[in-house]
Amino acid sequence: MSELTQTVDVCITLNGHSIKATIPARENLADFIRHRIGLMGTNVGCEQGICGACTIRLNGDSVRSCLTLAAQANGHTVETIEGLTDSGEISQLQEAFHRNNAAQCGYCTPAMLITATELLNSKTEISRDKIREYLSGNLCRCTGYHAIIDAVEEVAEAQNNGR
Amino acid sequence: MKPRSFSFTTAHSVEHVIGLLQEHGDEAKIIAGGQSLVPTLNMRLSAPQLLIDISALDELRGISLDGDRLRIGALTRHVELQSNKLIAQHLPLIASAINHVAHVAIRNRGTIGGNLSLADPASELPACSLALGAELSIVGNKGKRIVKAGDYFKDLYETDLQANEILVAISFPLATTNTVHGFREFVRRRGDFASCGLVMNGERQDGKLTSLAPVFFAISNTPVLASKCAAKLLNKTLNDDLIEEALLELDRELPVIGDIHTSTEMKLHLAKHYLREILGEINV
Structure with a gap:
């Protein structure tokens, strides 16, 4: 039998900081971020990939942190809403959310911002339909979709005018 | 949980x-x-x-031409299929279906090999594999073997893949100038698992279908190739009467199982509706 343990040593770059930890193999990335590191902006809704509330960035791509084992993020780069807020990368979109009243209870908001930012950064033509499609994996139970889409559209239009 | x-x-x-x-x-x-x-x-x-x-195994990544087939490594992510030029050029059915596979954050991590190993009956790619005549490369302790998609999907979440084997790649025949294809699915929310779906691939010459593979998914324990229905449509000039006659075969050959959201009758209704629509589309 080869040596197998239920713990894993990981080194994850989280919001620019290198974090080393010994963690249970079954710990998902959402729990790692929330409970081990204490960053509460990554929310957990369904733990089966349906609701999208736990969306974070892994190596630059939006992914579900509830469907990613922290062990699989070993050696990789993770960005959460806290890191993206501090860097200022999403400030324009955050202001648009505020202006459009796009955050109601706020539970889905961090993941909405991260997913919408990926679309805004994609250098593709952005239509209202495209925004709807891109955000289709993020549930908002306050039914605030119109305001959210308005906010994303506003930033997309500002980007277009700036080009 | x-x-x-x-x-x-x-x-x-x-x-x-x-x-x-x-x-x-x-x-x-x-x-x-x-x-x-x-x-x-x-x-x-x-x-x-x-x-x-296995996510560090670069040998399982990539999309490449291999003679008259396109080979996709098992670790290739859905997002890579979506943006790949070889897929767009040679596998138009996959190019259109892949946009409906889950949501962006899932497509950024999910792989074609994982999808086909788990083989959810409501998933699009198993149905595409069956419609396109894919071949799955499987490696085990006795070496490599190739399994045709038609022999691969066994039952609910059950495939020909054995416990000591790994799926390493999937290869697809390339589309030709005669290829016709279509994709339809009914979902409650874009990107969710379908309640009923159809992928269709075939060849058409001189206005007549010379081969046809309509594969229905999310209707039963595995994707289902409606071969009797397809046989009725081959080598004939398509018209409404012929299409309606062929659709009657679906009543007999589709082992439809209803679920909590979509009854058996509804799934069968959608199945016929989608096939009628796609045949109408390719017959223009």
Whole structure:
């Protein structure tokens, strides 16, 4: 039998900081971020990939942190809403959310911002339909979709005018 | 919901994976993107003692031409299929279906190999594989074997893949100038698992279909090729009467199983509606 343990040593770059930890193999990335590191902006809704509330960035791509084992993020780069807020990368979109009243209870908001930012950064033509499609994996139970889409559209239009 | 505790190891080669599978048998599971596997672990539908992470195996990545087929490595992510020029050029059916596979954050991690290994009956890619006549390259302790998609999907989440084997690549025949294809699915929310779907691939010459593979998904335990229905449509000039006659075959040959959202009658209704629509589309 080869040596197998239920713990894993990981080194994850989280919001620019290198974090080393010994963690249970079954710990998902959402729990790692929330409970081990204490960053509460990554929310957990369904733990089966349906609701999208736990969306974070892994190596630059939006992914579900509830469907990613922290062990699989070993050696990789993770960005959460806290890191993206501090860097200022999403400030324009955050202001648009505020202006459009796009955050109601706020539970889905961090993941909405991260997913919408990926679309805004994609250098593709952005239509209202495209925004709807891109955000289709993020549930908002306050039914605030119109305001959210308005906010994303506003930033997309500002980007277009700036080009 | 949290998964049961398990051990975790990172594989450094396909041989390493085979060795671990040999040693641990049914107690080990391979993890790649984890987008189908982790939900089953979280819901404790599956409780392996060991996860073998293959995501560092670059030899399982990539999309390349291989003679008259396109070979896709098992670790190729859905997002890579979506943006790949070879897929757009040679596999138009996959190019249109892939936009409907889950949501962006899932497509950023989910892999074609994982999708076909778990083989959810409501998933698009197993149906595409069947419609396109894909071949699956599987490696085990006895070496490599090729399984045709038609022999691969066995039952609900059950495939021809054995506990000591790994799916390494999938290859597809290239579309020709005669190829016709279509895609339809009914979903409650874009990107969710379908309530009923149809992928269709075929060849048309001189206005007549010379081959046709309509494959329905999310209607039964596996994707289903409606071969009797297809046979009625071959080598004839398509018209409304012929199409309606062929659709009657679906009543007899589709083993439709209704679910909590969509009754058997509704699924069958959608199945016929979609096939009628796609045949109308290609007949223009």
